[in-house]
Amino acid sequence: MSSRDAIVAEIPRLRRYARALTGRADTADDLVQDTLERALEKWRIWQRDRDLRPWLFSIMHNLHVDTRRREGRIEYCDDATLPELLQRADQEDSLELRDLDRALALLPVEQREVLLLVGLEELPYADVARALNVPQGTVMSRLSRARSRLKAILAGEAVPQLKVVKS
Amino acid sequence: MNAPISEEDLHAYADGQLDAARLTQVETWLASHPERRAQVEGWRAQSAKLHRHYDAVLDEPIPARLMPPANQSHWFEARHFAAIAWLMLGSVIGFVLRGEPAHEQVTGLASTSLPHMAAVAHVVYTPEVRHPVEVAADQEAHLVAWLSKRLGAQLKPPQLSEASYQLVGGRLLPGDQGEVAQFMYENQDKMRLTLYIQPQVASKATAADASFRYANEKGVDVFYWTEDRFGYALSGKSGREEMLKLATLVYRQIKP
Numbered sequence: 001m002s003s004r005d006a007i008v009a010e011i012p013r014l015r016r017y018a019r020a021l022t023g024r025a026d027t028a029d030d031l032v033q034d035t036l037e038r039a040l041e042k043w044r045i046w047q048r049d050r051d052l053r054p055w056l057f058s059i060m061h062n063l064h065v066d067t068r069r070r071e072g073r074i075e076y077c078d079d080a081t082l083p084e085l086l087q088r089a090d091q092e093d094s095l096e097l098r099d100l101d102r103a104l105a106l107l108p109v110e111q112r113e114v115l116l117l118v119g120l121e122e123l124p125y126a127d128v129a130r131a132l133n134v135p136q137g138t139v140m141s142r143l144s145r146a147r148s149r150l151k152a153i154l155a156g157e158a159v160p161q162l163k164v165v166k167s
Numbered sequence: 168m169n170a171p172i173s174e175e176d177l178h179a180y181a182d183g184q185l186d187a188a189r190l191t192q193v194e195t196w197l198a199s200h201p202e203r204r205a206q207v208e209g210w211r212a213q214s215a216k217l218h219r220h221y222d223a224v225l226d227e228p229i230p231a232r233l234m235p236p237a238n239q240s241h242w243f244e245a246r247h248f249a250a251i252a253w254l255m256l257g258s259v260i261g262f263v264l265r266g267e268p269a270h271e272q273v274t275g276l277a278s279t280s281l282p283h284m285a286a287v288a289h290v291v292y293t294p295e296v297r298h299p300v301e302v303a304a305d306q307e308a309h310l311v312a313w314l315s316k317r318l319g320a321q322l323k324p325p326q327l328s329e330a331s332y333q334l335v336g337g338r339l340l341p342g343d344q345g346e347v348a349q350f351m352y353e354n355q356d357k358m359r360l361t362l363y364i365q366p367q368v369a370s371k372a373t374a375a376d377a378s379f380r381y382a383n384e385k386g387v388d389v390f391y392w393t394e395d396r397f398g399y400a401l402s403g404k405s406g407r408e409e410m411l412k413l414a415t416l417v418y419r420q421i422k423p
Contacts, residue, residue, distance in 0.1 A: 016225055
């Protein structure tokens with residue numbers, strides 16, 4: 001398999017993760033596109049004994065951090081910017097789906113990343129640590145906090161608040 | 168060794184990341200700690216919820232702008248695609264307005280055989296009750312990966328659910344120039360469609376290539392066209408108008 005094919009095969013997963021991470025289809029695909037460009041540029045210096053998937057997620061993580069830093073992101077998502085719902089036969093109640101988008105948006109981004117890489121992308125903890133460039137212990141504590149917090153948010157116990165992240 | 172069960176163990180249990188020995192220990196421990204067990208189930212439910220909500224993205228066709236070009240040099244420009252899309256749209260409208268079957272004087276490479284081969288493959292496999300496909304739709308990820316690998320490009324079976332057709336699965340077939348992929352769809356009335364995807368030898372795209380063509384091969388309606396490096400043929404027996412609608416639906420997803 002060529003480098004291009006190997007990377008192309010990862011695109012659906014990158015898109016899924018980016019969609020959940022950013023909560024918006026267009027922003028997500030921008031992030032995926034930047035990630036792919038960077039990955040193809042760096043391919044020659046990439047060591048093949050590393051797994052491709054964590055490597056791609058680490059590129060995406062770094063780009064996402066950069067973007068947020070540049071924009072001085074406001075941690076808030078209003079109804080108008082919530083993503084279009086995806087159509088599936090076994091779709092849950094649409095209100096519930098919307099709630100999940102909103103709930104994820106309310107998690108601090110470090111916790112959201114860990115929760116999604118573990119719960120959605122099913123990466124081994126060691127790979128999550130590599131992708132995010134933090135010790136595995138940090139992954140575990142973020143995971144634990146993310147799960148408690150998501151539970152509280154979905155149960156309506158956490159009051160959504162505007163939170164400005166300083167650049 | 169029986170180290171005390173930690174919070175980390177519980178997460179690893181919920182995420183299926185424990186080795187067999189530790190798994191048994193944690194399971195035993197959870198049996199006598201119902202509150203913690205409920206917590207672990209809650210975590211699993213969260214993950215399941217994430218999958219329910221976001222897995223649909225995996226089935227979406229990949230937008231063209233995300234596909235790196237084969238030579239890895241530059242990204243395709245969006246306006247290039249837009250130009251082709253307009254050309255195609257014009258051709259489709261032209262076809263519809265013309266209102267009579269296109270008896271083609273075939274110009275493109277291998278297009279003589281494309282509708283014929285597609286119709287033959289349609290007739291051979293659609294009556295199959297037990298083995299209509301090699302890999303069924305419940306293993307779609309595997310199906311896609313396998314056929315993509317064999318045809319040397321990322322394939323994606325289009326979703327035809329808005330026309331009430333569901334993917335049955337797919338198979339690999341020999342074509343006159345190598346491997347060919349066939350995806351099969353079925354509706355509630357057990358009507359079946361097949362999409363035949365054949366890699367084309369390098370050819371210059373002409374306006375004639377970039378249009379829908381129609382053929383009726385022994386009662387099978389076939390709409391076929393060339394796009395990028397592939398020839399596509401959609402075969403079925405649900406009538407020309409219906410087939411044109413379906414072909415348009417397929418086309419739109421192949422090049423969004």
